Amino acid sequence: MLKISELAAKTGLTAHTLRFYEKNGLISASNRSPAGYRYYTESDVRRAEFVKTARNIGFSLDDISQLLSIRVDKTSHSCQEVTDITRHKLDEVNEKIKELQSMQQTLNILLDSCCGGPELATQCSIMEALDEGEVRNQRNKHKKLEKQK
Amino acid sequence: MLKISELAAKTGLTAHTLRFYEKNGLISASNRSPAGYRYYTESDVRRAEFVKTARNIGFSLDDISQLLSIRVDKTSHSCQEVTDITRHKLDEVNEKIKELQSMQQTLNILLDSCCGGPELATQCSIMEALDEGEVRNQRNKHKKLEKQK
DNA sequence: GTTGACCTTAGAGTAGACTCTAAGCTTATA
DNA sequence: TATAAGCTTAGAGTCTACTCTAAGGTCAAC
Ligand SMILES: [Zn+2]
Ligand SMILES: [Zn+2]
Ligand SMILES: [Zn+2]
Ligand SMILES: [Zn+2]
Numbered sequence: 323m324l325k326i327s328e329l330a331a332k333t334g335l336t337a338h339t340l341r342f343y344e345k346n347g348l349i350s351a352s353n354r355s356p357a358g359y360r361y362y363t364e365s366d367v368r369r370a371e372f373v374k375t376a377r378n379i380g381f382s383l384d385d386i387s388q389l390l391s392i393r394v395d396k397t398s399h400s401c402q403e404v405t406d407i408t409r410h411k412l413d414e415v416n417e418k419i420k421e422l423q424s425m426q427q428t429l430n431i432l433l434d435s436c437c438g439g440p441e442l443a444t445q446c447s448i449m450e451a452l453d454e455g456e457v458r459n460q461r462n463k464h465k466k467l468e469k470q471k
Numbered sequence: 472m473l474k475i476s477e478l479a480a481k482t483g484l485t486a487h488t489l490r491f492y493e494k495n496g497l498i499s500a501s502n503r504s505p506a507g508y509r510y511y512t513e514s515d516v517r518r519a520e521f522v523k524t525a526r527n528i529g530f531s532l533d534d535i536s537q538l539l540s541i542r543v544d545k546t547s548h549s550c551q552e553v554t555d556i557t558r559h560k561l562d563e564v565n566e567k568i569k570e571l572q573s574m575q576q577t578l579n580i581l582l583d584s585c586c587g588g589p590e591l592a593t594q595c596s597i598m599e600a601l602d603e604g605e606v607r608n609q610r611n612k613h614k615k616l617e618k619q620k
Numbered sequence: 621g622t623t624g625a626c627c628t629t630a631g632a633g634t635a636g637a638c639t640c641t642a643a644g645c646t647t648a649t650a
Numbered sequence: 651t652a653t654a655a656g657c658t659t660a661g662a663g664t665c666t667a668c669t670c671t672a673a674g675g676t677c678a679a680c
Binding site for chain 2: 371375378380389397399400403411412416422425426427429430432440441444447452455460
């Protein structure tokens with residue numbers, strides 16, 4: 323049985339975060355000492371490591387909650403449910419990558435157009451582009467798509 | 472002179488957002504009616520459009536504040552200051568893209584490994600991978616790099 | 621028996637960019 | 651003149667995932 327700081331050391335999460343996760347239903351200690359100290363079993367540790375791994379991949383705490391409820395009763399859930407969560411996350415990631423690549427392209431175009439030197443900004447082509455609004459961009463398009471869900 | 476809702480219609484920002492931007496020093500109305508209604512001049516409109524464009528590209532409100540202070544007095548600023556802001560944003564964007572691509576790769580590997588069908592999740596390889604923590608990932612590496620700044 | 625490290629809780633604070641509410645004026649139109 | 655649309659403000663709420671604080675209880679060691 324591990325105390326909270328031991329679990330923290332083992333998982334790389336902080337004790338604060340572990341309590342926060344407990345408050346949000348992700349991980350709780352199977353046992354408490356008479357004084358109320360949390361004591362984590364081996365099974366709790368495995369659950370915490372699952373959470374850590376899923377979080378590292380980029381799953382939201384909400385996604386992780388869903389994965390955890392599948393995990394505790396695998397016979398009531400299908401592979402499809404697992405891939406649905408995973409695919410949904412992948413869709414989000416792909417969408418964000420597109421947005422960022424659009425920004426990246428725009429920023430590169432802006433940087434290419436400006437000398438970047440000690441000259442006064444009076445004729446800076448970046449400032450001109452921003453003033454004229456003629457900067458290619460698709461961020462809003464993506465944002466709107468995002469909200470249609 | 473435009474009222475706030477007219478400027479909102481023209482820029483695609485909401486009246487709420489325009490007031491919020493004013494509170495944060497980005498855009499304010501040059502004039503007010505005797506009753507206190509905001510009245511925006513042509514120059515205010517151009518400033519608002521600048522903000523909109525910069526925001527669409529992905530600049531933070533803080534970045535935009537800096538760009539605006541260059542904009543109002545270009546003779547006191549250099550192209551280099553403009554490119555510094557732009558390059559810094561580009562660095563952030565590149566960093567985020569890397570993180571997301573790492574997630575993307577991991578998620579794709581997971582999806583490839585699972586049948587995604589109606590089978591029980593008892594032997595789901597995604598669940599197994601999460602349980603074993605053997606999922607390639609670099610998100611934390613990126614996070615740490617981010618914080619070193 | 622006291623020091624110091626560790627534990628508990630409820631609850632507040634953080635970041636970024638809005639988003640909305642309440643309560644009350646103002647203005648244009650019918 | 652009445653109705654509705656639109657404007658004002660301060661300030662609270664939203665979202666995510668923590669992060670920290672205050673005030674106090676516990677425990678092993680010396
Ligand atoms: Zn230049
Ligand atoms: Zn320039
Ligand atoms: Zn399967
Ligand atoms: Zn599966």
